Amino acid sequence: KADPQKAEPQKADPQKADPQKAEPQEEAKAEPKEAEMDFVHIPMDELRVKAGRFAPVQLHWNQDALTPKETEMVKKLVEAAKQLDEIFWIQTAPQSLEWRNKLETLAKTNEDAAALLHYLKINYGPFGRLDAMKPFLGVDEKPKGANFYPTDMTKEEFDAWVAAHPEDAESFKSNFTVIRREGDKLVAVPYSKAYGPQLQKAHDLLKEASELAENESLKRYLSSRADALLSDDYFQSDMDWMDLDSSIEVTIGPYEVYEDELFGYKASFEAFITLKDPGESEKLLTFEKWLETLERNLPIEDQYKNFGRGSSSPMFIVDEIFTAGDTRAGVQTIAFNLPNDERVREKKGSKKVMLRNVGDAKFEKILTPIAAKVLAPELQGMLQPEAYSNHTLLHEISHGLGPGTIVVDGEKTTVNLALKNLYPHLEEAKADTLGLYNALFFIDEGVIQLQKVENGKLVKGEFLGKEEAKRAVVATFLAGIYRSTRFGVEEAHGKGNLLIFNYLREKGGFVYTESGKVTFDYDKTVAGVKELGHDILMIEALGDFEGCKEFIEKYTVMSPEMQASLDSLTDVPVDIEPIYTTP
Numbered sequence: 304k305a306d307p308q309k310a311e312p313q314k315a316d317p318q319k320a321d322p323q324k325a326e327p328q329e330e331a332k333a334e335p336k337e338a339e340m341d342f343v344h345i346p347m348d349e350l351r352v353k354a355g356r357f358a359p360v361q362l363h364w365n366q367d368a369l370t371p372k373e374t375e376m377v378k379k380l381v382e383a384a385k386q387l388d389e390i391f392w393i394q395t396a397p398q399s400l401e402w403r404n405k406l407e408t409l410a411k412t413n414e415d416a417a418a419l420l421h422y423l424k425i426n427y428g429p430f431g432r433l434d435a436m437k438p439f440l441g442v443d444e445k446p447k448g449a450n451f452y453p454t455d456m457t458k459e460e461f462d463a464w465v466a467a468h469p470e471d472a473e474s475f476k477s478n479f480t481v482i483r484r485e486g487d488k489l490v491a492v493p494y495s496k497a498y499g500p501q502l503q504k505a506h507d508l509l510k511e512a513s514e515l516a517e518n519e520s521l522k523r524y525l526s527s528r529a530d531a532l533l534s535d536d537y538f539q540s541d542m543d544w545m546d547l548d549s550s551i552e553v554t555i556g557p558y559e560v561y562e563d564e565l566f567g568y569k570a571s572f573e574a575f576i577t578l579k580d581p582g583e584s585e586k587l588l589t590f591e592k593w594l595e596t597l598e599r600n601l602p603i604e605d606q607y608k609n610f611g612r613g614s615s616s617p618m619f620i621v622d623e624i625f626t627a628g629d630t631r632a633g634v635q636t637i638a639f640n641l642p643n644d645e646r647v648r649e650k651k652g653s654k655k656v657m658l659r660n661v662g663d664a665k666f667e668k669i670l671t672p673i674a675a676k677v678l679a680p681e682l683q684g685m686l687q688p689e690a691y692s693n694h695t696l697l698h699e700i701s702h703g704l705g706p707g708t709i710v711v712d713g714e715k716t717t718v719n720l721a722l723k724n725l726y727p728h729l730e731e732a733k734a735d736t737l738g739l740y741n742a743l744f745f746i747d748e749g750v751i752q753l754q755k756v757e758n759g760k761l762v763k764g765e766f767l768g769k770e771e772a773k774r775a776v777v778a779t780f781l782a783g784i785y786r787s788t789r790f791g792v793e794e795a796h797g798k799g800n801l802l803i804f805n806y807l808r809e810k811g812g813f814v815y816t817e818s819g820k821v822t823f824d825y826d827k828t829v830a831g832v833k834e835l836g837h838d839i840l841m842i843e844a845l846g847d848f849e850g851c852k853e854f855i856e857k858y859t860v861m862s863p864e865m866q867a868s869l870d871s872l873t874d875v876p877v878d879i880e881p882i883y884t885t886p
Contacts, residue, residue, distance in 0.1 A: 340415060344439050347415050354422045356433060358876035360664045362883060364578050364622035373551060374886045376515035377576060380553060381625045381885050383508035384574035386501045387555065388627035391572050392427060393498065394562060395632070397450050399428035402440055425633065425880060432633030433877055435793045447724075448565035452482045456489070458565060464489045476720065478570040478643075479535045479557060493535045494557065498572075502532045509555070521549035528556060541642040545617070545651040552577045552621050552656060558641055559629055560719070560727065561795050567724045573628035575639070577621035580659065587618035587655075589750060590700065594652075597741055598704055602837040607844035609707050611649055616703065618655040618696065625883050634790050634878045637662040640699035640734075645707045645717050655699040657692070664879050665786075666691050672875045674782040677868045679822035685778035688761070689753050694738045694780060697745075701737035702730070711846035721846030728859075729851055731799035733839045735780075735787075740832050742776050777828055781813065781821060789869060789877045792859060802858040804865065807831045815864045 343350070369377065392400050406423060409416035419440065426432050429440035436445045446454045452461070461482070465472050474480055474491035481497045483490055495502055509529035516522040524547050527540040537556060544554070554577075557570035594616050598608050630636045638657045642648070666688055674686045711721050719726050745751040746769055753772040755762040767775060784804050790797035807813045812828030815821055842851045 340409075340413070342440050343415075343419065344441075347418065350422055350439060351418055353431065353434070353439075354418065354425065356877040357425055357880035358668050358878075359882055360668065360879040362623055362660045362664070362881050364624055364660060364884070366884070366886065368550065368578060369886065370517070372515055372517060376512045377551065377624065377886050379508050379512035379515065380551075380555075380574075380576045383505045383512065384555060384576060384625060384627035386505035386508070387572040387574050388631070390498045390501050391628035391632070394450050394569075394571055395428040396430070396443075396445050397454060398441065398443060399450075402429045427632040432794065433789070433791050435791055446565075449562045449569070450481075451563050451569040452565060453484050453489075456482065456484075461489070461566070476566075476568050477535075478560065478568060479537070481569070495533050495535050505555075506530075506532045516549075518549040518551075520547050521551060521553070525553065531556065537642075538644065538646060541644055541647045542651060544642065545647065545654055550579050550581070552579050552619055554639070554641065554656070558643060560643075562629060564724050567719065567722070567726050570643075571629035573630040574626060575623065575630065575636075575656070575658075576625040577623050577656070577658065580620045580622065583620035583659070584618065587620065587696070590618060590696065591616050593745075593750065594700070594703075597700070597744075600741075600744060601705060601737075601840060602740070602833045603705075603840045603844065607706060607840065609705060611708075616652045616655065616700070618657070618700075620657050620659050622660045623658045623881070623883075625885050626881070631881075634794070634796070635661055635665075635881060637665060638695045638699045640702040643719070648703065648707060653703045655696065655703075657696055657699070661879070661881070662692055662695055668879060669876055670779075670782055670786050673785050673872060674778075676871050676875070677785050677821055678778065678782055679816050679818075679820040682778045682781070682822060684756075685775045686782060687753055687756060687775040687779050690742070690772075690776045690779040691783065693742055693745075693751060694735075694776070694783065697741045698734045698738040701734045701741060704737060705733065705840050706844040709844060709846050716846065718843045718846060722843070722848055722851050725848065725851045725855060727795035728798045728802070728855055729839060729842060731795045732802045733799075733836075733843065735796075735799060736803055736832060736836050736839060739776065739780050740836050742780075743773050743829065743832075746772050746776065774825060777823055777825065781823060785868060785872070788865070789872065792861060798855070798859050801861065801865070802855060803835065805858040805860065805862070806835050808862075809858075810834065819864065819867060821868065 392403065403420070403423060406416050406420040410420045423429060423440070428445070429438050430436040430445040431439055438444060448456070461475070465475055471491065475482060477491065479494045480491040481494070483492050506529045509525045509532070513522045513525035513529065516525060524540060524543040527543045531537045531540040540556070553575070555574040557572050559573070560567045560570055562571045563569040595610070598610060601608055626636070636658065638655065640653050640655050642653065670691060671686065675683065706718050708715065708717055709721065710716070722729060742751065751772070752766045753775055755765040755767055784800045787796045787800035788804070792798050792801055804813060807828060810827055810831035811824055812831040813821060813823050838854070842854060
C-alpha cells in the first residue's frame, strides 16, 4: 500500500542538477492540478479518519517451520493468490480497477492521492465497506450485482429470461459464471473464459507449486485445483481439499457469494495461505465427535434436521501467511467453514479453519476496548479470550449444522438458492446464534472449560465453575455483537448481529442500564437464544424467502440506544489491516 510519507518525490540536488534536464524535473515535482482531484466526495481529513478505523497489525508466523523447498512453494502460492486478487478487483465493480490505476499514477506525486489509494485498496474499490458501500470517489453507486451482471440488468429481467429459456437456468444460476449482454440477449460466460488470463497464470503457478510439494495430499489438491480453475468444475478439488493433510493449509478459488447482493449466486475469488499448528489442532478433535449430537440438539423438529451430511469435519488452528481477494476486502476473516458445495458436504462434511494470529489481534486491539466502553461495570471482568476463540470455532461448526438441501414447492434446491440475496445475512445470524447455543451446551456437558483470567492473563490450572463460565460466554458474546455490528448493517455479519441483538432485547435478554451501558438477564437470554435458533432454522428449512425478508426487516432497525453505543466507539479501531511477512 502506498505510504503517504513517501509519496512526495525527493527534491533534486541543485549542486548536481543537469541544466539540460532541469525543466523536466520541475514538471515531475509539480502537484496535479486541483481539477485532477475533484472526484473526491469527502474531505481528506475525514477520509484519513475512515482509513484509521483499520489498525495496521503485523501478522507473525513461524517461518522456521518451513523447509527450503516449502519456502519456494509458498512463494508460488502467494503469486497464484495475487492472480485471484486481481480477479476480485474486477468482480467488485466495473470501475474498481479503473480507479486503482488512476490513483496509482496520481499517487506518485500527490499525498492526497496516495492516501486515497491506500483506502481504496482496503475497500477493494471506491465504496466504503464500513459505510453501507457509499462511494467516496466518483459518482457511481456500487451495483447490487457487483460486476457479475450487466449494471443495467434488473432482477425482473434476469428472472424473465430464465423463465423464457429454462435451458439457461443452470448456467445462469451457477456460482461460476458471469452474465453479459450479447445484443438483445443475456448470456452466461464461464469464469474460465471471463477471467482467462489471470486464471491461466494461477493455474501454471499452482502446477509449479504442486511439483514442489512434498506432501502427497497437498500435491494432489494443488494439481486438481489448478485444473478446476480452467474447467470451472471444482467438485473433485473440493473433495481433495477435504482430504488435505499438510502443515501448509491452502484454500484458493471462488467461494463466498456475499459480493453478489442481487441474487447471492456468484462466487468471489479468494485465497488463504496458512501454516497449521498441529498441537493446537489436535485439541479440536474432541469437537468432531459431537457433530451428530449437536445436530440432534438443534431447537427444531427432527424432520428438518440434516443427518445426511458427511460426518467428516476436520478442524485446524492455523496462522495466516497471506490472503487475497474477497477475504482481504474490508473486515478480515478470523475463521471459515468450507466448501459451500452441498454435494461435497453431503459426502465429506466441511472443514473449519481458525486463523489464530488474526483472532488474537482482534481480541487485543478491538474487542477488549469495546467491552470497556459498552458493557455494564459488573460485566467488565467477565471478558474471556477462550470464550471468544471458542465462539469463533462454534460459529464455523454451526454453519455446517441445520438444513442444506431442501424442497421448496415440490422442487429440490438449497437454502442458499431459496433465500437468494438474503441468505448471507440470515446464515451469519444462524451461525452466531447457534455458536452461543452450542457453547452453553458444551459447558453443561463438560466439553468446554474456561480458565480463570487475572489482569488480562489466563491462570494456568484454574478454571471457572459452569455457571460462571456460561455468564462469561454470554458477556463475551455481547461485546462481540458490538464488534460485528460496527461492520455496517448492510454487511452480512453486521446485519446478522444487529438482528440477534434486537431479537434478544425484545425477549428481555439484553438490557440497557440508565447509564446507557448494556447488561443481560441470563435466563431470558438463554431462552431467547433457543427461540431465535428455532425461528432462523425454520426459515431455512422451508426456504421461506418472504418470511426471511419480513424477519430481517423487523429485527435490523438501528435503535437510538445501539447507535449511541456505537458512536461512543469512534476511537476504537473497527478492524485490523494485516501486514504480511511472506518468505
